[in-house]
Amino acid sequence: MAETGQSQARVVPVISELKVPKGTRDWFGADVILRDHIFQTISEVFKRHGGTALDTPVFELREVLTGKYGEDSKLIYDLADQGGELAALRFDLTVPFARWLAMNNVTQIKRYQISKVYRRDQPAIARGRMREFYQCDFDIAGETDPMIPDSEILRIIIEVFKALELDVTIKLNHRKVLDGLFAVAGVPADKIRATSSAVDKLDKMPWVEVKKEMVESKGIPDEVADRIGEYVQQSGPIADMLERLQADSKLTSNDDVKAGLSDLSLLVTYLQAMGVADKISFDLSLARGLDYYTGLIYECVVGPTAATEPNASAPKSKSKSKSKKSDDPSSLVGSIGAGGRYDNLVGVFGKRTIPCVGISFGVDRIFTILKAKREREAGAAPRTRETDVYVMAFGGKGFDGLLAERMSVISALWDAGIRAEFSPKVKPRLPQQFKAAADVPLAVILGQDELAAGKVKIKVLGLESDHPEKEGVMVDRADVAAEVRKRLPKP
Amino acid sequence: MAETGQSQARVVPVISELKVPKGTRDWFGADVILRDHIFQTISEVFKRHGGTALDTPVFELREVLTGKYGEDSKLIYDLADQGGELAALRFDLTVPFARWLAMNNVTQIKRYQISKVYRRDQPAIARGRMREFYQCDFDIAGETDPMIPDSEILRIIIEVFKALELDVTIKLNHRKVLDGLFAVAGVPADKIRATSSAVDKLDKMPWVEVKKEMVESKGIPDEVADRIGEYVQQSGPIADMLERLQADSKLTSNDDVKAGLSDLSLLVTYLQAMGVADKISFDLSLARGLDYYTGLIYECVVGPTAATEPNASAPKSKSKSKSKKSDDPSSLVGSIGAGGRYDNLVGVFGKRTIPCVGISFGVDRIFTILKAKREREAGAAPRTRETDVYVMAFGGKGFDGLLAERMSVISALWDAGIRAEFSPKVKPRLPQQFKAAADVPLAVILGQDELAAGKVKIKVLGLESDHPEKEGVMVDRADVAAEVRKRLPKP
Incomplete structure (x- = not known):
């Protein structure tokens, strides 16, 4: 809109002090x-x-x-x-x-x-x-x-x-x-x-x-x-x-x-x-x-x-x-x-x-x-949203971000009614993705080689070091929703 | 309040036309x-x-x-x-x-x-x-x-x-x-x-x-x-x-x-x-x-x-x-x-x-x-509330309405989280009670003799004539919530 110059002219300038009316509040998260x-x-x-x-x-x-x-x-x-x-x-x-x-x-x-x-x-x-x-x-x-x-x-x-x-x-x-x-x-x-x-x-x-x-x-x-x-x-x-x-x-x-x-x-x-x-x-x-x-x-x-x-x-x-x-x-x-x-x-x-x-x-x-x-x-801060899965991707040289693949996998989760998010970047960095998943219990991790073999990795975050699935578990891409569902935290 | 004459004096008389403001409506049931x-x-x-x-x-x-x-x-x-x-x-x-x-x-x-x-x-x-x-x-x-x-x-x-x-x-x-x-x-x-x-x-x-x-x-x-x-x-x-x-x-x-x-x-x-x-x-x-x-x-x-x-x-x-x-x-x-x-x-x-x-x-x-x-x-009018059980009582000569008993039985249902109602009359007539239960799927029926034997009757309303429980089934009063739950319609 800035380019066309149409609306910009109509908006009212920044107002004095931004607040809600007296005695009211916003409720959030x-x-x-x-x-x-x-x-x-x-x-x-x-x-x-x-x-x-x-x-x-x-x-x-x-x-x-x-x-x-x-x-x-x-x-x-x-x-x-x-x-x-x-x-x-x-x-x-x-x-x-x-x-x-x-x-x-x-x-x-x-x-x-x-x-x-x-x-x-x-x-x-x-x-x-x-x-x-x-x-x-x-x-x-x-x-x-x-x-x-x-x-x-x-x-x-x-x-x-x-x-x-x-x-x-x-x-x-x-x-x-x-x-x-x-x-x-x-x-x-x-x-x-x-x-x-x-x-x-x-x-x-x-x-x-x-x-x-x-x-x-x-x-x-x-x-x-x-x-x-x-x-x-x-x-x-x-x-x-x-x-x-x-x-x-x-x-x-x-x-x-x-x-x-x-x-x-x-x-x-x-x-x-x-x-x-x-x-x-x-x-x-x-x-x-x-x-x-x-x-x-x-x-x-x-x-x-x-x-x-x-x-x-x-x-x-x-x-x-x-x-x-x-x-x-x-x-x-x-x-x-x-x-x-x-x-x-x-x-x-x-x-x-x-x-x-x-x-x-x-x-x-x-x-x-x-x-x-x-x-x-409770010690920890309560969650502001209730996302269960974060879908992420990583790879080495020539990594293109696997955006279309992330979208396709997450769509399968959504179709199954599972609460899931992913990074809105074409080539997100792995630390960024783990940070965004900080209060999410599960990750689905995509890699080029694994996808080529029809597989994705499911990782329950925060498992103890001796847990058999500590490093995640490879599952068939077609089974991702069912395998995620097995590992969802009890409500 | 009419007796003390206190508030009656303060209320405003009947207003001209009772309505909601233009372009608004009440939502109900x-x-x-x-x-x-x-x-x-x-x-x-x-x-x-x-x-x-x-x-x-x-x-x-x-x-x-x-x-x-x-x-x-x-x-x-x-x-x-x-x-x-x-x-x-x-x-x-x-x-x-x-x-x-x-x-x-x-x-x-x-x-x-x-x-x-x-x-x-x-x-x-x-x-x-x-x-x-x-x-x-x-x-x-x-x-x-x-x-x-x-x-x-x-x-x-x-x-x-x-x-x-x-x-x-x-x-x-x-x-x-x-x-x-x-x-x-x-x-x-x-x-x-x-x-x-x-x-x-x-x-x-x-x-x-x-x-x-x-x-x-x-x-x-x-x-x-x-x-x-x-x-x-x-x-x-x-x-x-x-x-x-x-x-x-x-x-x-x-x-x-x-x-x-x-x-x-x-x-x-x-x-x-x-x-x-x-x-x-x-x-x-x-x-x-x-x-x-x-x-x-x-x-x-x-x-x-x-x-x-x-x-x-x-x-x-x-x-x-x-x-x-x-x-x-x-x-x-x-x-x-x-x-x-x-x-x-x-x-x-x-x-x-x-x-x-x-x-x-x-x-x-x-x-x-x-x-x-x-x-x-759908043919039938949709229900305005979602009551599952109507607790009723009946009896012959000298019937006192069994109000305390109805209250006690319905309290057991409420304690179990079951949606239940009863007549707000001391001595309700049976047809009145069945009428009030018209769109409720189950009835629990109390009678003097049955109660003396520690029993109440559960009746699923509207069963076909050849159903084994068509006339209702007697259960122990102590089991009423569990027996009702077995017969609740699937949500």
């Missing part, structure tokens, strides 16, 4: 391989539970997203008005799912979606908090008998982290129990949501500070705050906690609490039938910010916490929140999965109400933890 | 399964050739995209200025790849990316022309000896369509040959790109109309247009066409043409070594709109065309363009893959020039064709 492993592992669990895949557009009409996210609505990314509809990038995958249910009049479905979502937030890269990040959602929509899908979602969460070999704690609470106990403690109805959002900070700050915020900023009387404090510092195995709360007659006099505890009682039965009751901690401080939750809420954090141990049901000490401030990426990233029941959201979009319950995994944060874990465990 | 099959098939070919995955943000800084797409730049989707950087949705995956190369100083790479791109264009849903759609790109960047990566890209294209079992024609041309022949025909230098874009319409309209546009709109003299017409209506097997053009001394006196034909001569040698020379048609009417191409350009269309048949090298008759206007989706969707060499694009972003060559598959269009093909071939 080994990172993508690990992330794909996470996606595949999670979606295999989703499919195991009858999940159907849904893929919605990256942007929605602006009015679909408006008013669904409470305080966080200011973080929605709008598209410019270029003389069309007003649209915005999706903030999560839950509202698009609810929009899809209402739009298509679907009344019963298990659906999953793994897609990017967008938050115009202050990025914190080290903690895995980005403006563009992936979510991995599974939701069950439809009328059912109570708590059956809820218990299946909890079972799915446990299967996912087992498959990912990650030790996590699932903290669980119930919006009705929480709202009811606030009422019992004396919080006026119009201050319940604000009190709730203060309590939600208990995993980041000690109770004295949370109390201060409630009293000073939200105008909750001191003695009301103290009564709340007695409850929300309690957590422990779900069956134990349930028993304790059911014995509290002040609490159970409240209708919301009663309804919530009845749900939890059924839930415990079902979790036991599914063999996962011991994996879940009932944590009265868990509140979750989003407006749309109506029943169970839950959140996953990395590592076993004291909360699932039988003796930890007593109020938490301050030391717990201090111990969270370590440099381990596991503690830095915060929640790696969260969800709950949202029975009214779909009704906002249509005439029909469809109860829903679901879970959203924060895959980028899971990635951060698994990557750190792999780096601790 | 069987469609996603087919699309994932396409993605996986193509990325397997990419990995076979040493491809490394790259995933760039969905939006780029606006100045990164500016000035790279010629006339199409008006179709770029901007993000609103919400007090941050100016960004826009990516228009293709090539410019982000070039930005990434320059930003990271990468000089040699094979990378692939499968992602959505955005064009604020007039949508044409039936023809698969959307505002949000997927592209699947493979590119080779770096200094190499001439035409080696170019021939590998062509081999990749052929492997992809072979793996997808789609019969396509690859049309190929060379920007230097095309520009040179325009010069030889007498087109002034400043009208070459405009002439080129008129010629590019030859696959949609007959030559007389293309000529009319060149003469009347672009101001090309009548006799110049006629000389162009003689050339651009030629196409045929690449080796034959090359021979014919090399014999045309008027053409070969032009330096651009000479350089292009020298490239093509090498290319033919390499394609022959890789066993794919006969799959490609050299088509002098192919021009491709994008500004950044500098060498080979190519495009894939569905079906074998006359152009690869030996006797079709003569000028095309009008009837050919007419025959394209059928109702077959294959002909409606147009190009399903296109690419070429772009040696100057990376240099626009940095100090260093990095030659590149690549291919972009239009996966949504490939989907449209494969879906139509599947519908013609």
